[in-house]
Amino acid sequence: MTTLNSKVPEGPIAEKWTKHKFDSKLVNPANKRKFKILVVGTGLAGSSAAATFAELGYEVEAFTFHDTPRRAHSIAAQGGINAAKNYPNDGDSVFRLFYDTVKGGDYRSREANVYRLAEVSVDIIDQCAAQGVPFAREYGGLLANRSFGGAQVSRTFYARGQTGQQLLIGAYQALMRQVGLGAVKLHTRSEMLDLVVKDGEAVGIVTRNLTTGAVESHAGHAVVLCTGGYGNVFYLSTNAMQCNVTAAWRAHRKGAYFANPSYTQIHPTCIPASDEFQSKLTLMSESLRNDGRIWVPRSRDETRRARDIPEAERYYYLEEKYPAFGNLVPRDVASRNAKTVVDQGFGVGPLKNGVYLDFASAIERVGKDTIEARYSNLFEMYERITGENPYEVPMRIYPATHYTMGGLWVDYNLMTTIPGLYAAGEANFSDHGANRLGASALMQGLADGYFVLPYTIGDYLAPKLGQDLVPTDDPVFTESVQNIKAMTQGFLDINGTKSPEHFHRELGKIVWNYIGMARDQNGLEKAINEIRALREEFWKDVRVLGNADTLNASIEKAGRIADFFELAELMARDALDRNESCGGHFREESQTEEGEALRDDENYAHVSAWEWHDADTPQTKHAEELEFENVKLTQRSYK
Amino acid sequence: MATTTPSRNSTSPPMRPKPKQLPFPLSLYQTAVGKKWVMALTGLGLVGFVVFHMLGNLKVFIGWVPEEGAYDLDIYGEFLRELLVPLFPHGVLLWILRLGLITMFALHIHSAYSLTRLNSASNQPYAAKRDWIAANFASRSMRWTGVITLLYIVFHLADLTWGVGPAYSDWEYGRVHENLVGSLVRPAAAIIYIIAVVALSIHIFHGIWSMFQSLGWSNPNYDWMRRGLSMGIAALILVGNLTIILSIWTGAVGLEAGQ
Amino acid sequence: MSEETLNLKLRIWRQDGPSSKGGFAEYPANNIPTDASFLEMLDVVNEQLIEQGEVPVEFPHDCREGICGTCGVMINGRAHGQEKATATCQLHMRKFTDGDTIEIEPWRAAAFPVVKDLVVDRSALDRVIEVGGFISAPTGSAPDANEMLIPKDVAESSMDAAACIGCGACVAACPNSAGQLFTSAKIWHLNAMPQGQAERYKRTEEMVETMEQYFGSCTNHGECSEACPKEISLDFIAYMNRDYVKSKVKNRRLAGQ
Incomplete structure (x- = not known):
């Protein structure tokens, strides 16, 4: 078992990053153009990294499977982005944001990374404002802030309910500027299907051109994966339909350790599914919880309309159980409580699969106009999807998978266990520990891309000056190309009876039922068996039609599902291994008497990073011990 | 670096080359936005002409002016030729104005023509039937109302200015009122005039609204007036001219007895 | 339900x-x-x-x-x-x-x-953005975000335009396949704000001229705005037209901003 070296610099936490930046090797400005960096994925992390590398002078190639970088699912983040600006003068600081994030992550994140995240958060806002992101403003022209997702200070910056969109477009524009200048070569509709490793170092990638089916080799001095999370392993999630784990997973298969796959976040405010075959859930910003009150009827047999149920017969379960935080408890707490009441039979709606989120008292308190100004786009969205008007009747919400804290293991430099391969944004196991706080995903993606990677990548590249790229006719490339071509053709040749969608749906059911909001040993073991059986059936019976040389969503989908099978199994193993409850990972066996998550700091205050062997051998676990020098470990309590 | 094999399935949008930039203000006319700007300005000038032309023609209702021993319309015609005499010799300013009008007209037509060509090159028709939401009859028939107006103008000049071709048999230079009445009492001529006035009004209805957009005369404070204003001016031109045509056709306005 | x-x-x-x-x-x-x-x-x-x-x-x-x-x-x-x-x-x-x-x-x-089938190549929209649809602010060079005061109404108006999702419905709905609504929304998003002023005329000029290499010309039908999922206003097109002419007329060396 190799020890994982997180390469966290010595010194007091507040000085680590500054010191590290100084200690990192630099690449001379004139030499930067001699290095080629391949950036895979063009969401917040990818676009910002690619643009910044190019601004510095590196030769950059960026890859996205979308038709344009602006489609990445970062765009769907609604609520906002945190930053320790302390503009509202309410006691925020870098240290407080750091502290809140470590605590919110249930003490399963690396202190130094989180501190750095909090530190650069202030720069992100400056950067984005300079790019023209139309953040919400006060009448005086200063930036507006709101409190978000359980934070006790107002540190969230936002642009209506479209913060992710605006930040992504800012990064996209910065990227397109570099594309226009010729500093970034952009490959759209190009999906990374393999990482090419030579002598233990990442030297390039193999992609498939999704419109022509051409399998192409690209060599680089470093590869940066910004390919997002794996929430779609649940089939029903708030991720975009095409979100997948493939790039990260193929890197894992080439030697990058995959960390904490069981840390998945279930978002509390999604629109419940309306029928069996629904393929996607829609998330509504949890800023709704600032003004909405969550309740269910006290009676399981309630048949009255919500408005007709008197106050006394409503169960405001969050307000009752958590008087201090009320409806603003962290996401995992809110989600699990919703599941509890629904499982107990108190659910609302025709399928009894939701809880009410009620704005009546907020409308009474601040007026319909104010509520409209705050949430009009969310209300419209809700009405469009459900056909119900939330100004009149309470919304129905239910938790859905939304974000995955796990991902490729990275050190302080964001480098994976394969030298030269970096992972940023949701694709890495990240700074969120076992649970991510609201408005922190945008912050992390941009922190990695704008302010961390541009410094840390130089440290790896500097000694490589003069080193040529591995030619794409090298056997490491040609073999990989052959494999990918064979795999693609292989899907067409199976000629089975069931669509890729069918397998994805079935996989999702297993994952949701056994590796969802609450997990136990029996279920997890069962899940592993069921996943294996389904995987076997998939490789025998999937039906992929059409050709490999045109756009073919079925081929894309089949490849992604193949990876989801392997990932799902690892999730179950990781969840099984982690016999404690923390953040988004809740083990039935490890809870307090009140049913709250119970951590086991003695045995599990570590990151689990898994090493791939082959598809039939379980991965080996490597542990990175987490040391907490600046934050006191406490059992979270939101009472 | 990439081992790319050209494929029959790759796509890239067709791009027109950027023209070599001419000196200002010609550079403006090299682009579609600039052409629309020219079209809007010339359109504004032409609408101005149409309004004044109509105001002049309304003098047909005053008819015979005994003190002057002439029709009011004829007097007005002579007044135009006498504009700013003696600063300009007789008829010269009128010709300068006419040249301006012809230039505006030529630019208006040329910009319309070249934009139409650009648009048909950029557009690909749908196989299914389109369901228009905002585009109205006026906006979609600009080309046709424009062409009708152009053809009509040739007819109108021949009929009343040059006195050739379709002009009525006793056409005589300077006898504006009689020429007009002589022409419009013929039902065929009147119908042509009516069609033309209707087409012109429709053209102007969309043209004025469009002008505000093309010139960028947009301001939320007065934007609500733009549709009304285009409707109002179009209606004014329609009603004013139709009244003249119908009054003559039906005999309500005619020649003064004994003249 | x-x-x-x-x-x-x-x-x-x-x-x-x-x-x-x-x-x-x-x-x-x-x-x-x-x-x-x-x-x-x-x-x-x-x-x-x-x-x-x-x-x-x-x-x-x-x-x-x-x-x-x-x-x-x-x-x-x-x-x-x-x-x-x-x-x-x-x-x-x-x-x-x-x-x-x-x-x-x-x-x-x-x-x-x-x-x-139903999938089209919309990369022409990216080509319009890459010539000017940005504010040149390389990472790290930004002043404190609150040093720049932006009136609330201006930020809101800019946001109205920035809401564009780049779906291309405006082009698809236009009888002339014009890209005006898309282009003008980006121009207004950036030109409305003080950060966008330094590059304003260059941006407008470049984006309009690149747009015209791919798309048709606006005849002010208004179909684009009706089709737009974000209800981007035609007013931005009017603004773009005005600003384009200004960009041609103004001598930027003397403009001073």
């Missing part, structure tokens, strides 16, 4: 590749729940096609929340279908009636070549 279902007849444009000749194919779509979205309806049809051994229909989609801008097809002659301010993914089947025939066609414009 309702348990009703619809039986529909679909006429979907099928086209094997960019150079192939396409045509409508008819498919039944039966037992579609009224709560399903339009794209979920297509999912169901595709599942049926796969079952029958027919190649499924390629259609553009991703986030299904109306924000990524990937989806977009002509539905019965309207871009994104008949619902105002709604992207295709947010159109729900409750807006249709049992027995309807629905015609589904890809976006059409010379600048949007068909890739396959």
